[in-house]
Amino acid sequence: MHKHYVFGPVASRRLGISLGVDPIRQKCCTLDCVYCEAGKTVELTCQRRNFAPLEMIQAELADALKEAPRLDYITFSGTGEPTLYLPLAELAQWIKTNYPAYKICLLTNGTLLHDPEVRKVLEFVDLAMPNFDASNDEELAIINRPAAGITVESIADGIRSACREYPGKIALELFIVPGVNDDQTSISRFAGYIKSFAGLRSVQLNTLDRPGVEEWVKPAPAETIRKFIAALESIVPVEAVGRYRFRSYALREDVVLQELDHDLLELLRRRSATAEDIALTLKISPEKARERAEELLKGGMLCAEKMERGIFYSAV
């Protein structure tokens, strides 16, 4: 079954092995972050709507789960902001009812959590990871470039309510952008906000790992990450997101080239990846992954960029 809304399982730095659910499938978001792996936001909006038929996503999920794959999470994420999908809580409830053995994670930018209707999804997820990258509105404008009406205070309000209503389920992700949100004053402001999120499970510090939207964004040096840890660890457990957590997999046998290329393009449409990342996700050898990626690159369907971790391929 060719899938449009369900992808993976993918290996993720934050979540181990996760099956992705992308109910938006287009770059529609409440933010336009400079580090976004999915490219520039095409539609900047806070208007929630029915991007995809619920039954279609359910059918794709049923197909993906029919052989009971080993997963760490089923994760709402993908191309846009998942909480913009109107029936998200209904979808999460359906997964919990029909596949109770699986844990659900929501990757969100947190901008809509101030709305009690949006927070209903938290009842059915095991973990929600909102972003909190700006310690004031100036940083928000530079890093996250939000839709009208979104402020640091409105995001903080939503996260505060979510932590209060679902203690232990919310883990913050803080993306460090050197030169914008990493001086001592910013770090102190972050500490103040994080203290006010009573019930918060943890903070994950993240920094650039693959090509983002803006070239001026660089990875944070280890020294900066250490400063954040020193300021926050007495408030809440802090983790600096490392390289992928690997789990070995049997390689896919009898790979049909056309299917493999389709899966590879679907994967790279959502985020860029190295040959090793592709291999792990698609269960093929790194040599095969590199060979197919290079072939598609020659055909003009992919582009490539060299980063510290290797060559990252992404769909054109």
Ligand code: SF4
């Ligand atoms: S990083 Fe997330 S929140 Fe930011 S623009 Fe991309 S999809 Fe939207």
